[in-house]
Amino acid sequence: MTGQVYLIPTVLQDDQLAFDALPLYILQAIKSCDIFFAENIKTTRRYFKKWWKEMIIDNYEWYAIHKIEDQQLEAFKAHILAGKNIGIISEAGCPGVADPGQYLVEIAQQLGATVHPMVGPNSILLALMASGMNGQQFQFSGYLPIDGLQRKKALQALEADSKKRNCTQIFIETPYRNRQLVEDILSSCHPDTRLCIAVDITSAKESIRTRKLSQWKSTFDQLNLHKRPAIFLIQAGQEK
Numbered sequence: 407m408t409g410q411v412y413l414i415p416t417v418l419q420d421d422q423l424a425f426d427a428l429p430l431y432i433l434q435a436i437k438s439c440d441i442f443f444a445e446n447i448k449t450t451r452r453y454f455k456k457w458w459k460e461m462i463i464d465n466y467e468w469y470a471i472h473k474i475e476d477q478q479l480e481a482f483k484a485h486i487l488a489g490k491n492i493g494i495i496s497e498a499g500c501p502g503v504a505d506p507g508q509y510l511v512e513i514a515q516q517l518g519a520t521v522h523p524m525v526g527p528n529s530i531l532l533a534l535m536a537s538g539m540n541g542q543q544f545q546f547s548g549y550l551p552i553d554g555l556q557r558k559k560a561l562q563a564l565e566a567d568s569k570k571r572n573c574t575q576i577f578i579e580t581p582y583r584n585r586q587l588v589e590d591i592l593s594s595c596h597p598d599t600r601l602c603i604a605v606d607i608t609s610a611k612e613s614i615r616t617r618k619l620s621q622w623k624s625t626f627d628q629l630n631l632h633k634r635p636a637i638f639l640i641q642a643g644q645e646k
Contacts, residue, residue: 407489408486408487408489408517408518408519408520409440409485409486409487409488409489409490409491409492409519410438410491410492410519410520410521410522411486411491411492411493411494411510411511411514411519411520411521411522412435412438412439412491412492412493412494412522412524413494413500413501413502413507413511413521413522413523413524414432414435414436414493414494414495414501414524414526415428415432415496415499415500415501415524415525415526415527415528416428416450416453416495416496416497416498416499416526417453417498417527417608418498418499418527418529418607418608418609418635419498419606419607419608419609419635421608421609421610423608423609423610424527424608424609425456427527427608428526428527429524429525429526431524432457432524432526433457433458435493435522435524436454436457436458436461436493437458438491439466439491439492439493440466440467440485440490440491440492441466441467441468441469441485441490441491441492441493442466442467442468442469442492442493442494442495443469443471443478443482443492443493443494443495443507443510444468444469444470444471444494444495445470445471445472445495445496445497445505445506445507446470446472446497447468447469447470449497450495451463451468453495467485469481469482471494471506471507471510472497472506473506474506474509474510478510479509479510479513482510482513482514483513483517486513486514486517486519487517492510492514494507494510494511495507498529498635499526499527499528499529500523500526500527500528502523503528503530504530504546504548504578527607527608529604529607529635529637530546530576530637532604532607532608533576533602533604533607533614533637533639534574534576534639536602536604536614537574537602537604537614537616537639538602538616539574539600539602539616539639539641540572540573540574540641541574543571543572543573543574544573544574544575544576545564545567545573545574545575545576546576546577547560547564547575547576547577548577548578549577549578549579549580550577550579550587552583554586554590557587557590558590558593558594561590561591561594561595561640562594562595564577564640565594565595565596565599565640565642566642568599568640568641568642569642569643569644572641572644573641574639574640574641575639575640575641576637576638576639577638577639578636578637578638579636579638581631581632581633581634581635581636582632582633584631584632584633584634584636585631585632587638588601588603588622588626588631588638591619591638591640592619592622592623592626595619595640595642596619596642596643597618597619597620597623598618598619598620598642598643599618599619599640599641599642599643600616600617600618600619600640600641600643601616601617601618601619601622601638601639601640602614602615602616602637602638602639602640603615603622603629603631603636603638604636604637604638604639605629605631605634605635605636605637606634606635607635607637611634613629615629616639618643
């Protein structure tokens with residue numbers, strides 16, 4: 407019998423308010439596992455201790471999956487075939503969504519193992535929910551190019567696609583480059599395009615605001631984005 411896989415959600419912020427929003431059945435999932443594959447082992451251990459203070463960390467096998475390598479994939483496969491239950495934990499949010507854990511889940515599906523996705527915070531969907539933009543049709547593009555010229559071209563292409571399909575475009579950036587990204591959006595896209603900036607989701611400092619670019623140009627400086635985890639959404643205006 408193959409082992410089972412639990413996709414264990416975690417907090418988006420190191421904040422008690424964010425922790426309190428998590429469902430209680432996560433504790434039972436942790437206790438059901440023999441082995442853990444975590445994007446960051448140190449923070450995952452600290453997170454688990456908040457759930458289960460009596461947990462003896464060294465009684466479990468741990469694998470880091472910040473960057474998936476063949477050795478980790480083979481170890482995961484061997485443990486599944488040996489009937490071990492495995493927990494996969496992202497650094498923030500839900501495993502498998504914008505997260506290297508997806509490669510492990512792919513193997514679990516190939517082996518016919520049961521995969522249990524668990525309810526937890528996902529910044530992409532939470533930002534979309536609060537943005538007021540099209541939740542019927544949307545696209546997540548992850549990180550845009552680092553090069554400024556290429557990033558502007560990518561933004562213009564996303565905006566054009568948004569206008570053509572009336573869809574919401576969602577993307578992210580490394581926190582210390584947030585300001586540069588917004589400046590490129592303001593200079594590259596149409597003033598009537600709406601931009602939602604969602605930062606520190608689920609924490610006491612949460613801020614989710616949607617404005618037209620023409621409005622953001624006069625208010626953007628009031629929002630301090632430096633090194634704050636953020637999600638960005640744009641939706642082009644439609645011709646009437």
